[in-house]
Amino acid sequence: MTTKERYESAKELYASIGVNTDKAIETLKKIPISLHCWQGDDVTGFDHDGPLTGGIQATGNYPGKARNPQELMDDIDEVLKLVPGKHKLNLHASYAIFEPGEFVDRDKLEPKHFAKWVEFAKERGLGLDFNPTCFAHPKVKDNLTLSSPDEETRQFWIRHCQACIRISEYFADELGVPCAMNIWIPDGYKDIPADRLGPRARFKDSLDQILAIPYDKSKVYVCLESKVFGIGLESYTVGSSEFTINYAARKGIISLMDNGHYHPTEVVSDKISSMLLFNDKIALHVTRPVRWDSDHVVLFDDETREIAKEIVRNDAIDRVLLALDFFDASINRISAWVNGMRNLQKALLYALLTPNARLKELQNESNFTELMTMQEELKVYPFGDVWNYFCEANGVPEREDWFKEVKRYEDEVLSRRN
Ligand SMILES: C[C@H](O)[C@H](O)[C@@H](O)C(=O)CO
Numbered sequence: 001m002t003t004k005e006r007y008e009s010a011k012e013l014y015a016s017i018g019v020n021t022d023k024a025i026e027t028l029k030k031i032p033i034s035l036h037c038w039q040g041d042d043v044t045g046f047d048h049d050g051p052l053t054g055g056i057q058a059t060g061n062y063p064g065k066a067r068n069p070q071e072l073m074d075d076i077d078e079v080l081k082l083v084p085g086k087h088k089l090n091l092h093a094s095y096a097i098f099e100p101g102e103f104v105d106r107d108k109l110e111p112k113h114f115a116k117w118v119e120f121a122k123e124r125g126l127g128l129d130f131n132p133t134c135f136a137h138p139k140v141k142d143n144l145t146l147s148s149p150d151e152e153t154r155q156f157w158i159r160h161c162q163a164c165i166r167i168s169e170y171f172a173d174e175l176g177v178p179c180a181m182n183i184w185i186p187d188g189y190k191d192i193p194a195d196r197l198g199p200r201a202r203f204k205d206s207l208d209q210i211l212a213i214p215y216d217k218s219k220v221y222v223c224l225e226s227k228v229f230g231i232g233l234e235s236y237t238v239g240s241s242e243f244t245i246n247y248a249a250r251k252g253i254i255s256l257m258d259n260g261h262y263h264p265t266e267v268v269s270d271k272i273s274s275m276l277l278f279n280d281k282i283a284l285h286v287t288r289p290v291r292w293d294s295d296h297v298v299l300f301d302d303e304t305r306e307i308a309k310e311i312v313r314n315d316a317i318d319r320v321l322l323a324l325d326f327f328d329a330s331i332n333r334i335s336a337w338v339n340g341m342r343n344l345q346k347a348l349l350y351a352l353l354t355p356n357a358r359l360k361e362l363q364n365e366s367n368f369t370e371l372m373t374m375q376e377e378l379k380v381y382p383f384g385d386v387w388n389y390f391c392e393a394n395g396v397p398e399r400e401d402w403f404k405e406v407k408r409y410e411d412e413v414l415s416r417r418n
Pocket residue numbers: 038043056131184225227258285293325
């Protein structure tokens with residue numbers, strides 16, 4: 001049987017429960033996911049030689065990490081060949097590209113330092129998203145940036161974030177696609193603080209100063225990401241969930257939830273509906289925490305599917321900005337990216353192939369017996385036949401065939417890097 005024939009048979013079965021597979025794959029094709037550049041080099045970037053700091057960690061030493069802009073771009077191209085649909089690329093400020101011998105500190109960054117990325121994005125029809133890099137830098141003083149009591153330090157990071165807004169607007173102007181600019185700071189304390197309010201008040205004031213510069217809100221979507229703890233910052237983080245949600249609501253920016261940034265039994269899938277009721281847009285970093293915010297590769301697992309269902313069944317595809325955020329250095333980095341992208345797409349497809357209206361009715365009728373039965377039986381519907389057809393129709397390898405190309409690239413390209 002061909003992929004198409006399998007699809008036709010799956011289509012009939014889904015139609016019998018009121019699901020239109022053609023419509024599902026048309027919708028999926030148009031859902032952009034922001035591919036995070038930092039999986040390719042373990043969050044190293046190009047503007048410093050120091051270690052990764054900020055309470056995050058990439059563990060593993062798999063060979064073949066990208067060492068310069070060209071290698072990172074080549075690797076991203078390799079990923080794009082294996083992922084269906086059109087997406088965005090998510091850059092950090094530390095990935096600025098300088099002329100040979102040039103160095104520009106983060107508070108002085110300008111659009112021209114990202115011109116090569118814009119060219120790259122234009123040639124491939126990608127949108128660009130952006131992030132200030134408030135970590136892995138000598139100006140992070142005692143683990144603090146925008147909340148630092150040291151005014152010089154705080155002003156440095158304010159200027160950095162302002163520079164990033166200007167760069168984000170340049171991306172949007174050049175590419176004709178709004179740029180999501182996400183602010184995340186690592187600031188916090190390892191042990192019980194004596195003052196919780198002061199750092200948060202300074203962070204609030206810093207954000208006010210950053211947002212006070214003129215910029216076009218229809219082009220730059222400023223997002224604010226919360227976090228419950230970092231490595232070495234276990235007792236207190238300045239940018240907590242309450243802080244970021246309140247600040248974003250008050251100032252009309254976008255809350256970003258990273259599903260690795262909550263207590264282990266808290267799930268982002270349960271937060272999405274509440275956030276949608278009070279916000280036009282929300283943003284997500286989709287990741288996989290394992291015991292802690294360990295940023296493992298996204299799988300086609302229960303929570304990823306549950307997140308996707310909340311987006312699809314609440315008609316929020318255009319209101320949720322989707323980005324990946326993980327950095328696994330223990331496996332082939334191209335495969336980490338491709339698995340993460342394809343798995344989030346699979347979760348979205350699974351949600352699109354769910355008879356959501358019928359399931360809602362069952363819930364409202366308190367028919368929990370049939371609801372459970374249906375939800376469980378759906379798990380063994382021929383979802384894979386629809387996914388494989390989607391891959392074929394979009395010119396990328398189906399099933400695990402993509403891995404052959406990853407192996408070839410590893411043998412011919414990655415293994416020659418050291
Ligand atoms: C590199 C990213 O900006 C970073 O992972 C941030 O989004 C985060 O999640 C920190 O834990």
